[in-house]
Amino acid sequence: MNLEEVAHRARVSTATVSRVLNNKNVVRGSTRDRVMKAIADLNYHPNLHARSLAAGRSHTFGIIVSNLENPFFYDIVNKVEAEAHNRGYEVVVANTDYRPDQLLKSIRLMAGRRVAGLAALVSEIQPDIIEELSSANFPVVLWDVSTDHQNLTNVRLNYRKSMEKLAGYLHMLGHSKRIAWLGHHVEFTPLSDRRDALIDAFQLLAPNSEVRTFTGRDTLEGGWQTTREMLSSAFEPTAVVCANDFMAIGVLRALREEGIAVPQHVSVTGLDNIKFSQFCNPTLTTVHVPRDRIGHIVFEKLFSGSETPACHGSEFVIDPDLVIRESTGPARL
Amino acid sequence: MNLEEVAHRARVSTATVSRVLNNKNVVRGSTRDRVMKAIADLNYHPNLHARSLAAGRSHTFGIIVSNLENPFFYDIVNKVEAEAHNRGYEVVVANTDYRPDQLLKSIRLMAGRRVAGLAALVSEIQPDIIEELSSANFPVVLWDVSTDHQNLTNVRLNYRKSMEKLAGYLHMLGHSKRIAWLGHHVEFTPLSDRRDALIDAFQLLAPNSEVRTFTGRDTLEGGWQTTREMLSSAFEPTAVVCANDFMAIGVLRALREEGIAVPQHVSVTGLDNIKFSQFCNPTLTTVHVPRDRIGHIVFEKLFSGSETPACHGSEFVIDPDLVIRESTGPARL
DNA sequence: CGTAAAATTGCAAGCGGTTACAGCGAACAC
DNA sequence: GTGTTCGCTGTAACCGCTTGCAATTTTACG
DSSP states (O other), X not given: OOHHHHHHHHTSOHHHHHHHHTTOTTSOHHHHHHXXXXXXXXXXXXXXXXXXXXXXXXXXXXXXXSOTTSHHHHHHHHHHHHHHHHTTXXXXXXXXXXXXXXXXXXXXXXXXXXXXXXXXXXXXXXXXXXXXXXXXXXXXXXXXXXXXXXXXXXXXXXXXHHHHHHHHHHHXXXXXXXXXXXXXXXXXXXXXXXXXXXXXXHHHHOTTOEEEEEEOOSSHHHHHHHHHHHHXXXXXXXXXXXXXXXXXXXXXXXXXXXXXXXXXXXXXXXXXXXXXXXXXXXXXXEEEOOHHHHHHHHHHHHHHHHHSSOOOOEEEEEOOEEEOXXXXXXXXX | OOHHHHHHHHTSOHHHHHHHXXXXXXXXXXXXXXXXXXXXXXXXXXXXXXXXXXXXXXSEEEEEESOTTSHHHHXXXXXXXXXXXXXXXXXXXXXXXXXXXXXHHHHHHHHHTTOSEEEEEOSOOOHHXXXXXXXXXXXXXXXXXXXOOTTEEEEEEOHHHHHHHHHHHHHHTTOOSEEEEEESOTTSHHHHHHHHHHHHHHHHHOTTOEEEEEEOOSSHHHHHHHHHHHHTSSOOOSEEEXXXXXXXXXXXXXXXXXXOOTTTTOEEEXXXXXXXXXXXXXXXXXXXXXXXXXXXXHHHHHHHXXXXXXXXXXXXXXXXXXXOOTTOOOOOO
C-alpha cells in the first residue's frame, strides 16, 4: 500500500498525491477531491520513514528525561507533547534512569531518527555530551546545565533562590541546628549545586547549623530507604530537606512507620510541587516548579528553532515559589 | 554524513559497511576493523528512517496506553521497554487520554512508523478498531477486550475473581448495605464489566446491598472530585470500591479533608497495587495486578510474533491477589 | 481567436540505507 | 594445470516519498 497505488486509483501521478498529503495548495480542487477519495477508499497511511527520509526532516521532537516515573518529568513531557500535537508534531520520549551511558545511547538514537529538535532534560549530562550536542543541526534544549554554550538553550531552576526561601522559612520555624539534605546522585553537578545552595543559605542564617547529606535513588523507595539509613545514624535532624517531592513522599512514609510525627517531631520539605504532594498525608511543604511553563518554553524553543534555523542559545531561569503545607512546623527544641 | 562517506574512508563499498553495521558475519576481520574505525572516526550514526525503509521493517514496538500518568500503565510500559532494550528493540509510547479519536490517530501513526508490533493497552477500544487491527501485518496485543479475534493476543485481568475477593473481604468486615463504586468512563465495556462484576458479587453475598456508581476522571483530582460529589449526595456508603489505586488516593484525600476517618468511618479499596498505595496514609487495601508479568507477556508476544510471523492469537488471564492494608476495617453500623 | 501568463500536473532524481546477485581471488580436489 | 567450491566484496535495483524542473492545461486579455 503506497503512494503509487493511490496515484493509480486517482489517475494522477505520485507527485500530486504527495502534494495533496502535504497540503501544498497548488492542487486543483477537483483533483484533490479525487485523491482524497482514493486515500480514503484504500485506507492509505503514508510511510513515515520514507517521508522523513525524502524530506530530510521529521515532524518529531525527541525528549530525554532522567526518570519518567517521577511525575515532575512526566508533567513536562506531557505539556511538550500537548503543544507539539497542536502544531502537528510528534514527540518521542526516552528515559535514562540517570545512566550516562543510556543518555548517550538515547542521544544517538534521536540523532538517528533525525528529530526536528531535542530536549535533554537530564541531570547526568557531561561536558563532552554538551559538546557533541552543540554541534547538532537541530535545536537543543537542556535542563539545569551550567555551561552556556552557543546555540543550546538552557532552562534552569533558580535553585539558589529556592533554597534561600526554604532555608529562610525553616529557620524562621526554629530549624537552625541539624538539617538533613536528602537527595540523589550528588555526583552530578546540577544536583550537588542544589545541595550547596542549601548549605550556603543555612550558613548565612545560622552559622552553627549542620547540614548533613544522605543520598538514595530517585524513587519512593529511595526516599524511604535513605530515611531509614538516616534514622539509624546518630544524626537527628529537626528538618529534612528533600531534593524533590517524589523522594519526600518516601520519607514521610518511613517516618510514619517509625512513629515519628510530621511536623511535630520532624519537618519535611520537598521540591517540585507534584500533584501527589497535595494528596499525601500530611500534605507536603514544597517549592513550586511550574512544569507547564517549562514545557511551554521547551516546546517553543524546539519549534521556533526547527522552523527558523537561526537558533541562538539562550537561558531561561525559572523562579520558584514556596508552598507551605502541613509537613513543616516549629522545630522541637 | 552517510554510508557512502564511511565506505569511502574505509575504502570499501556501502554494501560492506552495511554488512558490518548489521552484524552479518560474512565480512573479513580486517575489513570489518577498517570499517569500524571509519565509523568511529567520522562519528557516524545510521539514519534510522533510511534503514527501516530499505529493510521494510523497524526495530521498534509501539505501545498505546490510556493514561500514562497513572503509574499502572507506566509500570507496564517500563517493563516492556526494558525487555525490548535487552533484545535490541526500541519502544515508542503514545497516550490517548481515553479519547477514541486519539487512539485512532495513534494507531495510524504507529502503522505509519511500520512498527514491528503494537500493544494497545487501552480501555476505549471499539469493535471497528479491533477489526482494523486484526488485519495488521504485525503482531498486536490488546488489553481487556472481550472479542477473541484471530491473530490478536489479548491480556486481561480476571476482574470477576478480583471483585469476588474484594467483595468477599468487605462483606466479611460487615460491609453489606451501601457500597460505592467509584470509577471512570463506565461507557467503555471493559470498565463497566468490572463494575458489573462487583455488583454481581455483592448481589450474591448480600442481596439487600446497594452498589451505587460514581464516576470521574482517572486522575488524583478525579478521585477527589468524585468523592466530593458522592458526599454531597444522600448516599452514605460504608465502603468505597475504586476502579484503581490512582483514583483511590484522591478519594483518601477528599475523605480526610472532610474529617471522615478511614477505615473507622469508611473503608476504601483500590485496584492495581501501584507503589503509591503503600506510601499513602492510610496505606491502601487493593488488588495486586502484576505489571511486570503483564509487561513480560506483552513483550514476548510482540517479539516472538515479529520474529516468526506465524503469530496466532491467544489470551492470557491475570489472576489477582488481595492485598490487605490499612484503608479497610469493620463496617460501622 | 491568438497568445502570454498563471495554474496544474508529471517526470525523474534523489533521500540513505539493504540485499539479491554477480564477480573475483584463493583454496581445494583431481 | 584446470575446474570447483568457498569466502568475501562490489554493483545496482529497490524501499516509499518529496520536490525541482519541465511540460501541459487553464485562464486572462488584447
